[in-house]
Amino acid sequence: MNQDNSRTILWKDRKHILWFPFTFEKYCVANGRIYCNHGLVNQKEHECLLYRILDISLRRGLLNLICGTGTISMRTTDDSDPVLVLKNIKRSREVKDFLSDLIEKERIKKGVTGREILSNGSFDDDFGDDFTQ
Numbered sequence: 001m002n003q004d005n006s007r008t009i010l011w012k013d014r015k016h017i018l019w020f021p022f023t024f025e026k027y028c029v030a031n032g033r034i035y036c037n038h039g040l041v042n043q044k045e046h047e048c049l050l051y052r053i054l055d056i057s058l059r060r061g062l063l064n065l066i067c068g069t070g071t072i073s074m075r076t077t078d079d080s081d082p083v084l085v086l087k088n089i090k091r092s093r094e095v096k097d098f099l100s101d102l103i104e105k106e107r108i109k110k111g112v113t114g115r116e117i118l119s120n121g122s123f124d125d126d127f128g129d130d131f132t133q
Contacts, residue, residue: 050106
């Protein structure tokens with residue numbers, strides 16, 4: 001585990017181009033949150049509590065398979081970032097499994113169930129799911 005600005009970092013990476021991490025998109029999991037940083041001069045940081053993530057998926061095309069990368073998409077209950085995307089991540093399957101386990105541990109730690117996350121009303125998104133009861 002690394003320490004960065006008083007965060008206990010569990011995982012970090014950046015977007016890769018082919019095999020090379022020469023981009024300004026950085027991702028980090030620390031303190032029960034996922035952080036997405038974009039930009040060099042004009043920086044923007046997104047933060048989401050892990051227990052607010054509803055669904056996680058992995059997409060890997062042919063070039064991703066060749067390069068050993070993949071894109072992880074996470075649907076959340078966060079109004080400002082309903083979908084978080086970690087683009088071209090190295091060892092993406094292992095990272096997705098790690099994040100899934102961490103999300104479940106955070107939900108158990110907070111005592112949160114799926115119904116409590118969605119109890120604030122309907123969750124309308126572009127995925128075609130209807131979560132209203």
